[in-house]
Amino acid sequence: MSLHAGTKLEKVLAAGQFALTTEVGPPRGPDVEEVLKKAEILKGVADAYNVTDNQTAVVRMSSIAGSKILLDAGLEPVAQMTCRDRNRIAMQSDLLGAAALGLKNILAISGDHQGAGASGKLKGHPGAKGVYDVDSIQLINIIKNMRDEGVQAGGDTLTSKPQFFIGAAWTPLGPPIEFRVLRLAKKVAAGADFIQTQAVYDIKAFAEQMAKAVDMGLTEKTAILPGIIIPRSAGMLNYMNKNVPGVVVPQELIDRMKAASDPQAEGVKVTLELIEQVRELPGVKGVHLQAIEAEELLPEIINQAGLSPRPEV
């Protein structure tokens, strides 16, 4: 089987191994040390590490720069790219720059709207002009055409073809629920090689959506990695259930976390169970594990889940 970019993530998936990705949020400053500190904790934990692109419209070190720092530190990045802040010209230029720096895993997403608001004490940039020149599906296709045809969106040729392993996001449980698998199919048709999903807690509902994806043959064409955000308290689950669109948390899970004497330990247990459950679903090829501001939990979880050490490919 010929590989698109030969990244570690692509090779792990091609070898039929259960893949593991996680996330590294870049700092709100030019702080290389901050990135390296996270890299130190997370090295060897996952096959690849998503580097977010100014999530919630709060300015952070660019995804591409953060990704390059990780790469140099021996961690394979997945550079996220949103459609919010750049038009098709800037995106393609940044993609060529990313390729030149050796960054080959790209996650193409529409991105949080600048008005969706930063949380907590952060303000974000609600007065910014969102770009949204193209949407995530169009971006996926642009990347694919650069890679496979060596052509720009405007029709001009590239002097050589950049290699990319193209990722996309999927919200399997958002309304209109009947369209979510069809939208996934559009992403696959546009060129998505792998999919990371919005956090999944309702395994039964997710299994139904996965079954449809399998029926449509999508799991033959793309590698789906369900997202799991490590729950740390009942409050956190409640918040996500109420405020994060597409995240559905069963009440019994919230109750279980509420009843736990040590919520963090319980959260780790829940995470292990979730990994186990999604792993059994046909078509699931890995997991995208997020430990928002609690990265230190990851090595232990991955050990206990029997996912350590990561395969050498």
Next chain:
Amino acid sequence: MITAEWKPIEEMVGYLRGHKKVLVIGCATCVAECAAGGEREVETLAPLLAMAMQNDGNPIEVKSATLERQCEPEFLEAIAEAAAEADAIVSVACGIGMQLVAERYADTPLYPGVNTTSLSIREEPGLWTSRCAACGDCVLGFTFGLCPVARCAKSLQNGPCGGTRTNGMCEINQDTPCIWRLIVERATARGRLEDLTKVRPPKDWSNSPAGGPKRMLREDLRS
């Protein structure tokens, strides 16, 4: 219709300091429909401005008029005399009307009394919601008559993002429906959901404001 909303009175006060005779002019079309710049609003704003300027220590004399249409040259002649007497004009028409007034009465400073905000419909009494973004590349033929350019916060062309709330509303505004949810519902009702599975290519924005100022030329009408 074109909608507009009053600017803060403080902003208008800032414009008018140093002026003595101010003419406030409205427009009886779109901005009257959206209750921002019709006769009623002009007659409300004029005394408010006079009072605000008085409180600011810069009293002014205010006159008012509401034109049938501020965006047609012929209707502007009705205020020729009043404009000649004024040393400033505040217009509460849309940006189109304002600019025509600024051009016709070029010697008199023109200040905006409103912000022009959208191409909307009056959905309910007191509620206007966006319908068109004048993008110059209409997609309604692909989206079952519902516009994702004007009505999706991200102008998405290929279906809903992950930000659709459980109740089907948009992530960034509790009271705005996810337009893609409505598009999917309408497609489903017509038995045409399949139509929405085709990947739509990037839009051509060159005929929108992004492409530069519009100059629409119709040779057939120029003889």
